[in-house]
Amino acid sequence: MNKYHRNWQNRYFKPGDLIIYTVLIAIFALGTAITVSGNKTAASVAVVTSDGQEVHRVDLKKVKAPYEFTVELGGGHYNTIRVENGRIRVIEASCPDQIDVKQGWISLPYQSIICLPNRLLINILPAQDEVEEIDGIAF
Amino acid sequence: MALRSRRKKTPLSVRRITWIGVFVSQALMLHGIERLLPVPQLAPGVKLGLANIITLVALSILPWGDAWLILLLRSFLGALLGGGASSVLFSLAGGILSFLIMSALLKYRHIFSTPAISVAGAFCHNLGQILMAGLVVETFNIFVYFPILVVSALVTGFFIGVISDLTVNALKRSRLTPVADDHH
Known part of the structure; x- marks a missing residue:
């Protein structure tokens, strides 16, 4: 040494x-x-927003059967989202960095998945915040 | 003040320009290697931060302005090589915050060890990126990511700090550094 x-x-x-x-x-x-x-709240609501518009809202604790859906932005840009009981993730996306896909599942209130290139946002809100509307998203 | 006066005394020699070029290319290469590694993306902004080695080494052996230039060059060139416009924002937000905190802490390196400075830099890098995400997307709670940011900064920052420390020592022994060894 x-x-x-x-x-x-x-x-x-x-x-x-x-x-x-x-x-x-x-x-x-x-x-x-x-x-x-x-995390103590009973429900957690996932809100999917695309280009400032809310496109999907679901209470994750009440999801019985898993399902998938695709959010299209136009110009060939898309994000495919999978929802299961208590959790949500992006499984496929057209963006180059794939950060949203790599992030995997989110399940806790206040967690977010953000895909900047496709202007997609997935937020999980606790139950008491459900009434709180998102005014808009600035990019 | 000490930094500024030293910088004036150091002419922009071929050797210094070469060091800037070498560091920028090494940072880009480390960035590329890191993209190949299958590290899970735990939160936006959390990563190994291999390119942080370059910032730390450059701050240790080059004038402040040169290290600054290296940071800006690698952020923009890194975006050209892959990532795109949004990655410049994130890269700069994290890079500038971590650069400022590390250069401030390096002035007191008699009380802070290199790994600890690196840990602080790693946390600020991740914090900068999370703050940028918070700016871009208004309804974004950054607190939920604090625990994971702290843990990842401790692990990766320490590792990066030890590597940087060994690199700086090797470079100093090589006598190739452009600035005379004075403040250790």
């Missing part, structure tokens, strides 16, 4: 690091607290 490996404790940990790690753990706790409090 040369001299660059010997003092690895000092190289990879210095006192100030504690500040950084503490801040991150606080952010972790904050996010967890907000997510858990949102």
